[in-house]
Amino acid sequence: MTATAGPLLEVRDLHMTFGGIRAVQGISFQVAEGETLGLIGPNGAGKTTVFNMIMAELRPTSGEIWFRGENITRVPTYERVKRGIARTYQVPQPFGEMSVGANIRVGMAPDDIWKLVSEGADHAAEADIGRSVGFSDEQIDMLPSELAMGDLRRLEMARNVAVSPTLLLLDEVFAGLTLREIGQISELLVEKKRKDGLTYIIVSHDLRALAPLVDRVIVMSFGEIIAEGTFDDVVRDEAVRDAYLGQ
Amino acid sequence: MAIDRETLRYLGWWLAFGVLMCLLPFVVGTGTLRILIFAHFLAMFAMSWDFLSGRTGYISFGHPFLIGIAGYTTAILSFRFDVPIYYSIPAAIVATMVGGTLFFLPALRIRGTYFALVTLAFMEILYQLTKVVAPKITGGTRGMSGLESIVTGAVNNYYLSFGIMFVTGVVLWLLIRTRLGIALSAIRMNEEAVRSTGHNTTKLKLFAFTVSAAVSGIGGAFYVHYIGSIAPRGMFEINFLFTILVAALLGGAETIIGPIMGAYFLTVLLEYLRPVMPGMERYLLYGAIALVLYVVRPEGIYSIIADAGRKVQEWRR
């Protein structure tokens, strides 16, 4: 890991407006390397939109995004991935007509047409990644349509692991999962962090599942940050309670 | 290139197909050969369409635009300016690849239905323009005829057209078996997710568009020298687009073998129906067949045969 004095990721005064809807209005925060940040807030607060901007899937109306001391506001998605940022989607986005293994293969494939043509796939490495997120060997050959929600979230994790990120953005990772699956995914997150020193930003509605994972929490409501601190501090905050009850 | 055992086995099939087709002139008459020559050109166009649309999901309704660029470039150069065809044909292929990047520009912003329509618009524009702009050079509505031919006689043309198609087919087939092929298919399934796994999809799409255009260019350039004439009507027509599309879809998009089979099937079917149905009835019939097949079995003939093969194997066990 390269040692940087500053934060790993910093967003400065991000705004995003869709037509008349001001989805994000002046968000600023930092994440240190190795930290796990929780991002919570009622539906429509703008959490996914913040992720979309960090991944350059949306261009912010205004504001800046810095990664490892570099201003990446104008850097396209695939370059951000190469710099070490990856994400999962609230609704998993697998390549629907491809096996789990092939999905991972796309993640592992280099962004270089010549290498894509000249170098074959490393099936052993694909299987390793698949196993590392908890897939069985039979599941590697399955299609996404044959998988349960928990496995689809696993598949997104696997595809992300394949690009070797340092910062992973996890959007509603626990949504639609059974209690058992929540336990498994939590374990997986802890394990990956211990082994690879990943930094996480986790969006979740399931506060109980989120609590043991996070070092710090940011609460968003109507596109603004309304509270920030440790999990315990934040859930006791008046404004946060209002925001959730008002929902 | 990773040549694994499976690839080798399939290459064996390709080889067998090649040998068989090379022996054909000893068995059948020139009439049949002439029919098959058309099938080979149609297969080129269908493979080109398939590489772009079947892979990336950017449906082109404008392939005649690409083929037309190739045809007109080599026709004008050789016919009007006496450029030897061994220069005019490569020039035509390069021009088509440039045309392919024109196609590519809208693909930066739009996809799906709208992309298909823009490509259709490209085709219509070229249709109108060849009629009115510089008719002294393009030949206007009547086009040009009496173009130089590359080789003479049905047998020679048969080998030439088959050779082009066979080499193109094998190259494209090898290409889609690599990780590049997988990445292009992933674009069809979810382009945003391909970007977020660290791929420059613009670059990938540009590659697919250029390869597709090159194949159309090769096919188009050789085609006009084979038939010896070119005119806007016949070239930039929805009927032509329809034939290409149906060949690719009938055979089964996405397989390279599918479009080739589709082309053979269509051409042979059309020819053998000619005595029974001399006019448009043939289009009526094959359109209807294509439609029913497409609605009932969108994966195409190839999948039907592959399925049947699997069933036979199971039954033997």
Add this chain to the structure above:
Amino acid sequence: MALQILIQGFVLSGLYALIAVGFTMIFSVGRVLNLAYGVYIMLGGYIYYAALQGAGLPVFASFILAILAGVTFGLLTYLLLVRRLEDNPIAVEISTLILAVVMQALIVVIFGAAPKTMWPVIRGVLRFEGISVTMNILLATGVSWVVLGGLMAFVRYTHLGRAIRAVSMDRKGAVISGIEPSFISMVTWALSGAFGAIAGVFFATFTQLDSHMWVFPLIISVAVVIVGGIGSIVGSLIAAHIIGFVETITTTMIAAELRGVSTMLLIILVLLIRPKGLFGRAEL
């Protein structure tokens, strides 16, 4: 010159609006492009011709027959093809294109390949300041306004119309209105067939009948959808006028042969600058 452009532009735009309305309807409600739409136009023209000039029926009866043919064929397209593929717009597009070519072949088989000239629906020429306009094309413009006005009233003031509009804005809309969504689709396709046939009669009297005549109206319809965006009748109307006037100006001031080119360039330009159309609401 200016007056001529003005009159020709309005007349042409009226015809284009009439041509496009049935097509945009399907697109707003079902979010699919019906590339067989041009066939309704062709069918309308040919059936009218066969009834009037072939069987010698009166104008009114011929018109009704043409409309019935359009309605029937619209419904058939939906029931046999589109409904089976509805979750896949690309498949609908490809299969309706194939259908169009099949119908083109059928027309040749039945009526022959030679173009046919149709009598105007009404005769006479209106002369004004040295400019002459046929009564027939004026009637077409008039019919276009009546049809569009009627459609707007239908969509606004009837329960069924409001349900159709609700679906075009949001697919869940139909559930709220309590009307079966598949019924709404069928009504839309039937109407689309009817409008196509009406437009076809006028379009055919304006040009002539031949088996390729479905292509041009289809392109105009597509252009209207692209320029106007979807979901608004007024938006389509304005788009039809933009296209009609751009075409008139190009043909009278630059060169008559560039008729189609201007429309195509307009499509490409709008798609590149404003992919959602000038007045569009929903994206695709």
